[in-house]
Amino acid sequence: MNRNFDEIIDRKNTNSIKYDFAKERGKPEGILPLWVADMDFKAPDPVLDDLLKAVSHGIFGYTEVKRDYFDAVYQWFLKHFEWETKKEWLVKAPGVVYALACAVRAFTKEGDAVLIQQPVYYPFTSVIEDNNRRLIINPLVYQDYNYRIDFEDMERKIIEEQVKLFILCSPHNPVGRVWTKEELVRLGNLCLKHQVLILSDEIHCDFTYPGHPHTVFSSINEDFADYSIICTAPSKTFNLAGLQVSNIFIKNPVLRRKFIDEIRKTGYSQLNTLGLIACQSAYANGEPWLNELKLYLQDNLSYVRQFLKDNLPQIRLVEPQGTYLIWLDFSALSFTEEKMEHMIVHKAGLWLDGGTMFGASGLGFQRINIACPRDILKDAMQKLLKAMKELEE
Ligand SMILES: Cc1ncc(COP(=O)(O)O)c(C=O)c1O
Secondary structure, three states, X not given: OOOOOOOOXXXXXXXXXXOOOOOOOOOOOOOEEOOOOOXXXXXXXXXXXXXXXXXXXXXXXXXXXXXXXXXXXXXXXXXXXXXXXXXXXXXXXXXXXXXXXXHHHHHOOOOOEEEEOOOOOOXXXXXHHOOOOEXXXXXXXXXXXXXXXXXXXXXXXXXXXXXXXXXXXXXXXXXXXXXXXXXXXXXXXXXXXXXXXXXXXXXXXXXXXXXXOOOOHHHOOXXXXXXXXEEXXXXXXXXXXXXXXXXXXXXXXXXXXXXXXXXXXXXXXXOOHHHHHHHHHHHHHOHHHHHHHHHHHHXXXXXXXXXXXXXXXXXXXXXXXXXXXXXXXXXXHOOOHHHHHHHHHHHOOEEOXXXXXXXXXXXXXXXXXXXXXXXXXXXXXXXXXXXXXXXXX
16 A cells, blocks of 8 residues: 555644534533544645645646636546536536535525435534525435435425425435436436435545445436436545535537536636645546545445454445445434433534434434544444443443
8 A cells, every 4th residue: 555544644723623612512521523524534644745836836726727627527427427517517616515505595495395315414404494495305224224316205395395406415314325227317317206306425436345346326317417416516426525625517609608607606717726736636546646635535445344243233324326425323322312412422422423414314313524543443442332331231
């Protein structure tokens, strides 16, 4: 390995929301954070080199990108997902959540119904509710430590609530599902049948485990491509979240126009100079780093799986097919939310994301970010084990 992912880089006192805001966010100082979805690893070297070059130039005026930015993004999606995009489809935005909010406003009116599949990334709920749209939940079905879609419930709600927009999380955060092509086809057909627009958040597409290939929703067929918005970003893949760049692909020119108009209404135009440089550099040169990282994450996952099996069999790993966020099932303990919070935060000293943040169906679960050096993960598991033992005494 070229990159030493075992290296622990001190992130404290960098204004990191993961490390430096425990007190402000109601957690005790000194807590070990494995919550928000960024990684404790440096970005790939070629990205750092390009950023350093730009910083030493020293002028950070308004910036746009040229053809080579699109070429880097285009090649990435073609190579990894056999998805052929066109330059005019690409709309840049300062983040996927920002794009989701703009899309909700562009494609629905106040009071319209927007459907999501909880437990799901919590800003899906806020972009709907904050924009005064109606939140419609099609809960994922949990069975045999795995999640699946309840298509019957979905269709019933689409009809009854007259759903206008569906926000798909693909791969799914937090349950770790990488939807199969068959599932996506079924979802897509259902939405087309009832004229429900599909807003597909594919920010985690580069993190899939062997045997679970990601399918870009709009790569499936022309009809799906014409009736969907695909949200991508280099931020999860290359750990660039703070640089705020996302690439939103909209093939349909009418939809694209509406989306761009919505962004304009917010007064936003050019993206962050350094973000654009990092994005292009990462897609052009970051692949070797990502390949190594994915192997490291796979080993982190194996470590947690084995640790739980050997030491805490009452806590079940919901086997992820993708993402570096793992979903742990504590439901066998039958703890109340308060008792769980007490055990995780105050006894174990761990800052995780409690399951109900992702919707009521997340009760009894915790989400852990495993994109950290193994020693941090080992420390976290030991803390959990100790807290559980103390509880039994
Ligand atoms: C599904 C999903 N979408 C979007 C984001 C955040 O995207 P951004 O930082 O570009 O707004 C995350 C971050 O965890 C995520 O998990």
